[in-house]
Amino acid sequence: MFRSFGIWEIALILVIILIVFGVGKLPQVGNAIGKGLRSFKKAQAGEEEEVTADISRADNAAKKEAKS
Numbered sequence: 851m852f853r854s855f856g857i858w859e860i861a862l863i864l865v866i867i868l869i870v871f872g873v874g875k876l877p878q879v880g881n882a883i884g885k886g887l888r889s890f891k892k893a894q895a896g897e898e899e900e901v902t903a904d905i906s907r908a909d910n911a912a913k914k915e916a917k918s
Contacts, residue, residue, distance in 0.1 A: 867879070
């Protein structure tokens with residue numbers, strides 16, 4: 851479905867970003883994108899920890915039930 855981007859695709863995207871936002875706004879746009887990615891990764895890590903904890907609790911409950 852998704853394929854990796856080649857050098858020409860990345861260059862085209864960068865040129866379009868430069869045209870749309872201009873050179874002056876580029877640091878602000880990069881900062882906003884970076885903050886968004888960090889927030890997304892942090893939320894994803896939190897969800898993974900929550901799922902792992904739920905699985906662990908379910909396993910422990912199943913083991914206790916099997917011993918009884």
